Amino acid sequence: MTTPSQALAPAERAVQLLGGDLSEVALRQHLEGLPTVDAVGLEARAASFGTRSIKTTSKAAALDTVIRMIDLTTLQGSDTRGKVRSLVAKALVPDASDPSTPRPAAVCVYGDMVGNAVEALGSAWSAGKDDGINVAAVATAFPSGRASIGVKLQDTRDAVAAGADEIDMVIDRGAFLEGNYGKVFDEIVQTKDACRRDDGTYAHLKVILETGELVTYDNVRRASWLSILAGGDFIKTSTGKVQPAATLPVTALMLQVVRDWERLTGERIGVKPAGGISTSKDAIKYLVAVAETCGEAWLDPHLFRFGASSLLNDVLLQRQKLTTGRYSGPDYVTID
Amino acid sequence: MTFLDYAPAPESTSILGLRDEYGLFIGGEWRPGGGTSFASVSPSTERQIAMFAAADEGDVDAAVAAARKAYRNVWGPMSGRDRGKYLFRIARILQERARELAVAESLDNGKPIKETRDADVPLVAQWFFHCAGWADKLDWVGLGANPQAHGVAAQIIPWNFPLLMLSWKIAPALAAGNTVVLKPAETTPLTAMLFADICQQAGLPAGVVNLITGAGETGSALVRHPDVDKVAFTGSTAVGREIAKALAGTSKKLTLELGGKGANIVFDDAPLDQAIEGIVNGIFFNQGQVCCAGSRLLVQENIHDAVMDRLKERMATLRLGDPLDKNTDVGAINSTAQLERITRLVDAGIAEGGEAWSAPCELPKEGYWFAPTVVTGVEASSTIAREEIFGPVLSVLTFRTPDEAIAKANNTPYGLSAGIWSDKGSRVLAVADKLRAGVVWTNTFNKFDPASPFGGYKESGYGREGGRQGMQAYLKGGK
Numbered sequence: 001m002t003t004p005s006q007a008l009a010p011a012e013r014a015v016q017l018l019g020g021d022l023s024e025v026a027l028r029q030h031l032e033g034l035p036t037v038d039a040v041g042l043e044a045r046a047a048s049f050g051t052r053s054i055k056t057t058s059k060a061a062a063l064d065t066v067i068r069m070i071d072l073t074t075l076q077g078s079d080t081r082g083k084v085r086s087l088v089a090k091a092l093v094p095d096a097s098d099p100s101t102p103r104p105a106a107v108c109v110y111g112d113m114v115g116n117a118v119e120a121l122g123s124a125w126s127a128g129k130d131d132g133i134n135v136a137a138v139a140t141a142f143p144s145g146r147a148s149i150g151v152k153l154q155d156t157r158d159a160v161a162a163g164a165d166e167i168d169m170v171i172d173r174g175a176f177l178e179g180n181y182g183k184v185f186d187e188i189v190q191t192k193d194a195c196r197r198d199d200g201t202y203a204h205l206k207v208i209l210e211t212g213e214l215v216t217y218d219n220v221r222r223a224s225w226l227s228i229l230a231g232g233d234f235i236k237t238s239t240g241k242v243q244p245a246a247t248l249p250v251t252a253l254m255l256q257v258v259r260d261w262e263r264l265t266g267e268r269i270g271v272k273p274a275g276g277i278s279t280s281k282d283a284i285k286y287l288v289a290v291a292e293t294c295g296e297a298w299l300d301p302h303l304f305r306f307g308a309s310s311l312l313n314d315v316l317l318q319r320q321k322l323t324t325g326r327y328s329g330p331d332y333v334t335i336d
Numbered sequence: 337m338t339f340l341d342y343a344p345a346p347e348s349t350s351i352l353g354l355r356d357e358y359g360l361f362i363g364g365e366w367r368p369g370g371g372t373s374f375a376s377v378s379p380s381t382e383r384q385i386a387m388f389a390a391a392d393e394g395d396v397d398a399a400v401a402a403a404r405k406a407y408r409n410v411w412g413p414m415s416g417r418d419r420g421k422y423l424f425r426i427a428r429i430l431q432e433r434a435r436e437l438a439v440a441e442s443l444d445n446g447k448p449i450k451e452t453r454d455a456d457v458p459l460v461a462q463w464f465f466h467c468a469g470w471a472d473k474l475d476w477v478g479l480g481a482n483p484q485a486h487g488v489a490a491q492i493i494p495w496n497f498p499l500l501m502l503s504w505k506i507a508p509a510l511a512a513g514n515t516v517v518l519k520p521a522e523t524t525p526l527t528a529m530l531f532a533d534i535c536q537q538a539g540l541p542a543g544v545v546n547l548i549t550g551a552g553e554t555g556s557a558l559v560r561h562p563d564v565d566k567v568a569f570t571g572s573t574a575v576g577r578e579i580a581k582a583l584a585g586t587s588k589k590l591t592l593e594l595g596g597k598g599a600n601i602v603f604d605d606a607p608l609d610q611a612i613e614g615i616v617n618g619i620f621f622n623q624g625q626v627c628c629a630g631s632r633l634l635v636q637e638n639i640h641d642a643v644m645d646r647l648k649e650r651m652a653t654l655r656l657g658d659p660l661d662k663n664t665d666v667g668a669i670n671s672t673a674q675l676e677r678i679t680r681l682v683d684a685g686i687a688e689g690g691e692a693w694s695a696p697c698e699l700p701k702e703g704y705w706f707a708p709t710v711v712t713g714v715e716a717s718s719t720i721a722r723e724e725i726f727g728p729v730l731s732v733l734t735f736r737t738p739d740e741a742i743a744k745a746n747n748t749p750y751g752l753s754a755g756i757w758s759d760k761g762s763r764v765l766a767v768a769d770k771l772r773a774g775v776v777w778t779n780t781f782n783k784f785d786p787a788s789p790f791g792g793y794k795e796s797g798y799g800r801e802g803g804r805q806g807m808q809a810y811l812k813g814g815k
Contacts, residue, residue, distance in 0.1 A: 036759040038779045041610030051450065053345035053662035061339060256609050263645075291340050292653055299339055
């Protein structure tokens with residue numbers, strides 16, 4: 001288990017927390033010294049979020065918040081320019097019958113589709129500013145991450161050059177499970193560096209842990225902590241290509257990590273559950289978990305996102321029901 | 337309004353068809369009591385729920401006679417298999433009427449609907465199902481072949497889990513072939529009266545279950561009645577002691593489940609976030625009005641500050657208020673008397689040098705309320721480290737080594753429950769082995785199951801409820 005002490009790429013947060021002579025050993029000791037997780041207790045706590053009864057005005061506010069936090073996503077091999085245009089149109093006008101409907105935070109596409117998404121968004125594109133819809137791109141040989149570092153970094157640079165405001169990278173789960181934390185760490189640091197734009201600003205970096213492959217909650221806590229140390233702006237549960245994808249206990253655990261990070265450093269990191277959240281009812285459970293774990297400050301698209309495709313229409317149906325007092329049906333929301 | 341203000345989501349009381357007045361349920365019929373009727377109020381509003389009859393000595397006599405008659409003529413001779421059928425039927429009706437029972441319990445006791453709905457009532461049904469299964473398998477309880485019922489059981493239950501304690505008493509007694517006279521606490525008689533309806537609905541033969549209401553004198557007359565064969569009591573150590581004295585020298589069998597001052601021990605390798613939940617559950621579940629509450633937190637000195645910071649942060653998110661609101665975490669204290677006791681003990685703790693911190697929640701104007709409170713700087717000699725408070729008040733002590741934790745945990749006249757929080761299995765087992773407590777939970781707290789025996793050491797009582805041991809308490813060896 002002993003790993004020779006080797007220098008890691010410098011990452012500001014890790015250096016501040018672990019000291020200047022950042023080594024694989026120091027990193028390993030730090031991660032393995034984190035408090036453990038009791039699975040039964042964590043799952044019981046997560047289940048308790050689901051028993052909150054969110055009604056009337058609270059529900060209306062929650063539904064709008066959910067929409068504002070959605071990364072409207074299409075990640076298929078069969079994606080076309082037409083499909084991406086259609087997705088963008090949905091983001092621009094989620095509910096044609098109600099112009100007061102808020103817009104989602106971002107559209108999330110494969111790297112080669114970023115240019116199309118930017119073009120389709122037109123003036124609604126945020127272009128790295130805070131006003132408008134972001135374009136998020138998955139990168140680093142998504143979803144498996146099984147490629148050379150050179151390919152992963154070029155994948156990232158291409159997406160950023162095409163206008164991606166956010167990069168959703170995957171970690172090397174194989175390296176993590178081998179105990180090669182240094183490799184995982186270095187790749188995140190390098191990907192962060194590849195997010196740098198010509199003007200010196202950075203695309204936001206979301207680090208996908210693929211918790212369905214890490215399996216244990218202790219692994220999820222270590223990987224979350226590692227991703228933050230290496231410079232991630234967001235930690236994200238899943239690619240959506242592996243089952244189980246996002247679960248409430250895993251998300252609750254990651255929220256505990258970002259809450260602890262804030263307690264330690266004052267800095268706020270975002271959390272993004274992705275995959276498998278398709279109903280308003282489920283999404284509201286996540287909002288409860290966010291508010292009761294990290295506080296209401298986290299109910300903000302800068303700090304919490306849903307990676308989802310079918311969720312939006314279910315939220316719209318619920319929203320229409322609250323407005324009109326009756327249920328419509330799937331033909332009263334648009335399929336894009 | 338912010339998101340965390342959660343719009344009100346109260347459970348409706350329209351499901352309850354309550355009467356204005358309840359009598360005594362004796363021999364399958366309702367009859368008035370000889371004593372002066374009393375009111376039960378809702379602790380969260382101080383509004384009267386209904387009037388209840390008070391049983392005098394004549395009523396107690398009639399109830400015991402009805403139970404004796406049913407034991408001799410119907411229930412005693414009945415086969416275990418047929419007794420089991422009645423119990424299964426009761427269990428199913430309890431499930432069918434779960435929502436109504438949860439609302440009634442919350443209204444009468446003041447505890448949150450969340451708890452009655454998710455803990456109390458499901459456990460009540462579970463207890464009846466479990467004991468129903470025992471009814472035709474009594475040869476396997478461990479007393480040899482063909483064990484016999486005692487006869488008439490007199491049972492007195494407390495106000496903290498009214499219907500759950502009723503099920504812990506009545507289900508095993510009936511499964512074993514006894515008939516019962518049960519007295520609920522005077523502040524929480526409502527669900528016992530609903531249970532009388534359920535007995536009628538199940539077609540339970542008259543006199544098998546008799547329910548009499550009243551205060552201390554009624555209970556005293558019941559346990560002293562000469563035709564009672566078995567007494568089971570759950571409540572305070574002081575009353576338990578009185579009962580033990582009254583029964584000394586008689587042939588009556590006795591089990592007592594009394595007070596506690598449970599230690600919740602948190603080691604420095606504990607899963608911290610879950611330990612915080614466990615501490616909260618251990619002392620704020622049912623407003624801390626739990627005999628097995630983890631009311632003494634023993635935390636390893638090197639993580640004391642971290643645990644306190646996280647605990648206070650978590651306590652600040654607890655929602656105190658209308659017990660019938662589905663989002664309420666902490667309900668009302670059951671009575672003014674109990675509220676006064678809690679207040680007095682916390683004041684004593686502060687006077688002795690403890691530092692009290694209460695969650696910043698607004699207390700409603702009407703009703704009996706006490707904010708979740710943690711008292712640090714408590715020494716083993718402090719009043720609040722020794723006396724049972726029976727309220728939402730956690731006393732915090734520290735320790736340095738496992739041996740010290742064990743010594744401090746055992747240093748109490750009680751011995752009902754304890755909790756251990758550690759990621760290290762060998763340590764958990766070694767410490768649990770040395771704790772003198774009837775129940776030791778590891779990395780969890782306040783978990784109950786009808787298959788698991790529950791009961792105390794020392795001043796926490798004797799006898800066990802639940803499991804094989806719980807059945808034994810209602811049986812004697814076969815002829």
